[in-house]
Amino acid sequence: MARAAGRYLTRPVGTIRAVATDAPHVVLTYDDGPDPQGTPLVLQALAKFGATATFFVLVGRARRHPDLLAELIAAGHEVALHGLDHVRLTGVPAPEVLRRTQAGRAELEDLTGTPVRWFRAPYGALLLPHWRAVRRAGLMPVVWGATPADWRHVPEETMARDALAASRPGAIVLAHDGHAGPDDGVDDGPPPPIDRGLLATMMLTGLDEQGLVGRSLSDALCQGTAARWAWFVR
Ligand SMILES: [Zn+2]
Structure with a gap:
């Protein structure tokens, strides 16, 4: 992994897609929270396995659930920015993306009292002008290399198996502790009937x-290097 990713490390417009590491670390990321149902279940599972994760939160939700945000930080997890809301940014002019990202970062840093380093665009949708706007706002875009695709209506076993099949040292796994909806500026249908605690436990068991x-x-970056290469998705 370290050697394969190495040649991509300095690509000028790269997005973080993995960590080049010799440590047995998989990067766990959770999007679309904080969520009063999903987040506590995920936190319980992570605690059971002594794991830490990065939570890409929606600022509107962070505002509504500051207690959950505080719980994440207190448990040693990392808070990163997923957006003010869940609107697809590739339909938004780049100067507006800059403004939103700056505002989101500032509010999240106020709410958490910790620096925010990472940004994940809703749906992973980011084109070059938007990528530049995110960088100008002082954040680095992050995507993923493995996912349970936990927006599907399939059993948790299937989701866990799919995520584990692509999990190797340094892989970034995308999962969800919430489901973005009308309060987050989008209508992507009802949340899937999923037990987020069960899925997290299955994934963590499989990794173990x-x-x-x-x-x-x-x-993970304490014992590795960010592997960045281009990722542009409309
Ligand atoms: Zn999302």
Whole structure:
């Protein structure tokens, strides 16, 4: 992994897509929270396995659930920015993306009392002008290389199996502790009937069986290097 990713490390418009590491770390990321149902279940599972994760939160939700945000930080997890809301940014002019990202970062840093380093665009949708706006706002875009695709209406076993099949040291796993909806500026249908605690436990069990542990992105980067290469999605 370290050697394969190495040649991509300095691409000028790269987005973080993995961590080049020799440590048995998989980067766990959770999007679309905080959520009063999903977040506590995910936190319980992470605690059981001694894992840390990066939570890409929606600022509107963080505002409504500051208690959950505080709980994440107190448990040693990392808070990063997913957006003020869940609107697809590629339909938004780049100067407006800059303004939103600056505002989101500032409010999140106020709410958490910790620096925010990372940004994940809703749907991973980011074109070059938007990528530049995010960088100008002082954040680095992050995507993923493995996911349970937990927006599907399939059993948790299927989701966990799909995520684990692509999990190896340094892989970034995308999962969800919430489901963005009308309060977040989008209508993507009803949330899937999923037990987020069960899915997290299944994924963490499978990782453990492979000798892998879940780490937040910043924790993983203590023993690795960001592997960045281009990712542009409309
Ligand atoms: Zn999202």
